[in-house]
Each structure stands twice: as structure tokens, then as C-alpha cells.
Amino acid sequence: MISKMPLCAQNSTMVATAQNISDSTHIKTLFHADSTSTQKTSKAIDSEVIYSSADSIIFDVTQKKVISYGDAHVEYENIDLQSYYISLHISNSEIFAKGMYDSLQQKVGFPKYTDDSDFFDADSMQYNFKTRRGLAYGVITQQDEGYLHGQKTKIHNDKEIHIEKGKYTTCDAENPHFHVHITRGKVIPNDKIIFGPAWLIIDEIPIPLVIPFGFFPNKKGRSNGILLPTVGEEAAKGFYFRDMGIYLGFSEYADLRWTADYYTLGSWRTNIRTNYVKRYTFNGSFDVSYASLVY
Template identity: 30%
Template sequence: MNRKRNGLKLRFACVAKELLPLVLACGSQIQKVFAFASGIFSFLFRTCPGNIRACLLGRKKIAVTLFFLPIAFTHFFVTLSAQEIDSLLSQQQRLVTIPDDSVAVLSSPQTQKSDIDAPIHYEALDFDNDIKNGILYLTDNAVVKYQEMEIRAGKIQVNQQERVLIAEALPETIYVALDSTLADVEKDSFTVKFSQYPVLKDGQQEITGERMVYNFDSQKGIIEKGRAELDGGYFTGTQIKRVDKKVLNVTSGTYTTCKEEHPHFHFWARRMKMIMSERIIAKPIVLYISKIPIAYLPFAMFPTKSGRKSGVLIPRYGESSTEGKFLKGLGYYWAINDYLDAKTTADYYDQSGWLFRGGLNYNKRYSYSGRISGSWTRKNFTTGRVERRW
């Protein structure tokens, strides 16, 4: 009995000695399970009773299969694992190549070097640098350039620590009446003439104002009493906030297509949002002819982009020898769909009053097209008499 037990222990030790390296050489958990199962099967076969083993060995095909199957099965998985390991190592060697006599440095994304800020370029006839507070003062023809943005003004103050710029006009001359006394001067009877008003230019966008504040980091700014040209129109604002390169928020602003300093007509709105090359959104809005309010709308949208787009139509101002001053083309365009649109307009003449027009267009290529239109006015253009006429 002891001999049998010792022989069983010896056989188990031999099988374990063969099994352990195979199991450890396997890469994945599944391969290890198969290798371990194959080894156990081999152990049971070698340690089974002699009569059963002799019966199995009596059949040569079964014996050979049972003897070599565990070894072949385990060898297949070990070979597969080795191929995977070699493949992974070759990929890592291709991805990470360290030259001779070099040191590899590992760094996390948080510690990697960030992008270098664009330099700020300064120009002026007079410089004054407050090193203690980190403020740079530029006077007379001052210019600051940062990336694609450029600001010109008579006076520019740059806080280098907070990265904030303040631009103002330059006072030139103080006018005082010759017969004014000191008391009159103290009562603000004198006037000051300014020049070199701040101008912000960014790409095709150019805004002029009396005072500007600009943040280099956020690229946002505030312009006080600003004026600018936008897609063929002109707008002003008590305060203009530059949200980004394409969006401006205007407080107490006006918009017109008249080029005159004092336009013949304009739209006034308490708040306006201007999206460059797209549209202007305003509310509430009032139409003025000269200084007289003519019409009121709680909300309006002006398309500034060419093409078919719904929105308010901007009128055109002019003068005629027969009609006097007139305002043509005020109305609304509605792009209903790709085949249908509608437009209503109103013209105003000093001599004859209002002329209202309306039209509906429909057009489907290669199928049909047409137009329905009408107008109403109080003037007969044939006789020249003022009367209702359709």
C-alpha cells in the first residue's frame, strides 16, 4: 500500500513538474484553463488502475490519441500565446524607438507644454512703463497688434498682468470764448476737441468708438458710442459688446443704409444682436424718417446675407423733381419654400403719400411658374391727381 501511495505521489510530482511551466507560459485565462485541464487529464491517465490502462493501451489508436492529445492541445495554446506576445513586443518596438545614449522621459498630459501665446506688438510716439504695477502707457498714434486684431487710438493703456487694454481718444485743443470769465470756465463753458478715436480692426470687421476695453485672453471687448459698417449698412450703439469675431450685442442702437452722418431714415432698437454676414435681430424696433417716428414693431430681423432669406427689407432714400423726397422698398420678404415666396413693400412720397405693393411668386423648374401682384395708392400716375387707385 505504501509503495502504491509513494508511486502515486511520484507520478503526480512528475506531471506537476511538466504542467507548471506550460500553464505559466500561457497568456490568457482561457489558455491557462485548457493547459491545466490537459495536464490533469494526462495525470489521470498515467495514474489510473493498471487494468483500465492496459485495456486502453490494448487499443493502439485510442491509446495514442489519449496520450498525445493533451500534449498537442497544450502545445497549440502555448505556441499561440507566444506568437501574440511576439506580435505585441514588435508593435511596441515600432511605436517606441529610443536611440542609443538617450534617456526616456515620461510625462502626463497635464504636464505637457502648452501652446505659446502670440506676441503683442506695440507702437506709439510716446511710451511710459509703470513697472511696479505692470501698466504700459502709449500716447499719440498708439497701435497694438495681437494675432489678427489691431487697435489704433490716441491713448492706449495696457495692463500686462490682467492682459486688459483700454483705448481712448486724444484731447487736442480746449476752446474758450474770449469774453469768458473763470467762473464761466468752471461751469463747463469750454469745449474740448478730440482726435485719433479708437478703432478696432479684426479681419474685415472695423469698429470706431470713443472708448474701448479689450481682453486679450477672452478676445471680448466693450466699445462705448461705437459706429461700424456691416454688409452695406451702418449701425451705431451707445454700447457695443464684442462677444466674438462674428457676434456683436448692441445697446440702444441704430441701423440704416444711408451714408450721411445724419441719415434721412434709420431703425432704432433698444437691443440688437448682429451676426456678421447673416442677420440682425432687434427688439423692439422703431422706424424714423429724419427725426419723426413712423412705424413700430415689437420684433424684427434683417437679413444681411445675399440669397433667399426671410426678413425685413431695408428701404432706399432719394429725391425726385415731381415727388420730392421719397423712401422706397420698406417691407418684408417671406421665403415660404424652394418654389414659393411672397413680398410686401411700402413706398412713401412727400407729394402723394403712400404706395403699397404685394406679390406672390411661384416657380417649379420645368413644370410651372407665375406671379400674382397688386398695389394701392392715392395718386393717379396718369392724371397726377391724388385719389385711391388699385
């Protein structure tokens, strides 16, 4: 039997236990919720699940499923999920979330997932509370100073994620103006992003230079890794890619930054810079550049 709970304008809450879910008559007597209401349930799930909605909540007693519409919100231990639509299958601990498009084809209520300090936006996702594994589509997440997009993303119980058809960029636009296209990748939390065959795409134009494999640093503080370029245009030199290169942190006393600039009208520049320091004794830097300018 399916029971629907319209939300009214009075402050109240409803608590649905596993026994309540199996007794539809009892559930109906507990319907006193509004947009600030909160419901709790636990069955086949280790901890309490807290869920709410600004529109309506449907209890499907036969399938043991709870469906929330409109600013739906689910909390489970350290996991927080917000979306326009969320369905929670109580018997197998699985949850599914998706957004919608309004009349102007603008995104509304697309899933926002948070697990401790990890977070991402997605077009849709499914997740199992007990196994801590999930699958998400259209993911966008910030990793250190970059943004990672994934067409298909697998979430593992150790918080590692695997990505198919991804993008890595420093551009914060939903459709970035430039990015490294990643066929497959693996994100190791607070360590690195490892990727397979990849290539640079600028304004949807692929650059014919394939990187067989590589990695980006993905942890706080100084770390070795690839430096993504800044993309732009100068009237005299054409389009440019500036400051692409690598960074090497040898120790707490010295590092090296090797970068290059390239302009489509033929100019280029390369630069090597190293910093060194010994506390209370000395510090300094060494900088060498070489350039070829074409006007």
C-alpha cells in the same frame, strides 16, 4: 517706475519680454525706437503682443502697464487695434483705447478695431485678450448693406455683440438722416440682427409707430428680412419713404419682394414681385402694383 521713450528718426526696434518689464534698468538700455518701431511683450497673455506708436510710449513698471500715444497700434493674434491712445495692462491682459478732439473739435485717432472679417469704429473701448470680451461706446460698424450704431456695445467671446440704444440704417453718414432706433439688439455673426422695441426716426423726428421686435438679415447671399426704405422728397408729393417692406427667399427657385411707398401729401403705392427660375428650363417674374396718387 515710469519710463518714457521719445521716438527718434532712425529705424530700429525694441523687444521687451516679461523679464524686461520687471527690470526698469534693462528696459532703459533697450530704448532705440522711432515711428516705425515695434515692441513685443508677453505676460499673462497666451500669444505675442506687437505694439507701436508714432509719438511716445510710456512703461509703468510698477503697474505693469504700457501706454502708447499718437497713431498707436496693437496687434494680438488676429486682432488689430488702432487709436490715438492705447493702454495695455500686461498682468490682466486688458486694453483700453480712445481718441481725441483737435482744436477744431474734429475727431482724431478714434479706435478702429478689427477681428478677422469683423470691424468697427468706436469713441472708446476696453477689451480683454484672454476672455475675448469687451465693452465699447459710440460704435459704428457695417453689417451687410446697412450700418449699425451702438451707444453701448458688449463684445462676447463667440463674436456676438449686444447693443443698447442703437441705430440701424442704410445711410452711411456718421449722423444718419434716417434710421431705425433700437432700444436693445443682438448681432449674430453671419446670421441676423435681432432687436427689441424699435421705431423709425427721420431727420431726428420719431415716427409714432413702434415695432415690438424684429430682425434684419446679416449674412452674405439671399436671406429673408426687412427692407429699409429710401427717404427723400418730391415737390408734388412731399416727403417719401420708398421700397420699405419684406423679402422672402422661398428657395433657390423662387422669391417674393413686397414693398410699399408712402408720401406725406397722401399718395401711396404697394408692389408685389416674385421671381422664379428652373435652370435650363424656364425663368420669369410676376409683378403686381396698386397705387393711389394725390396731387
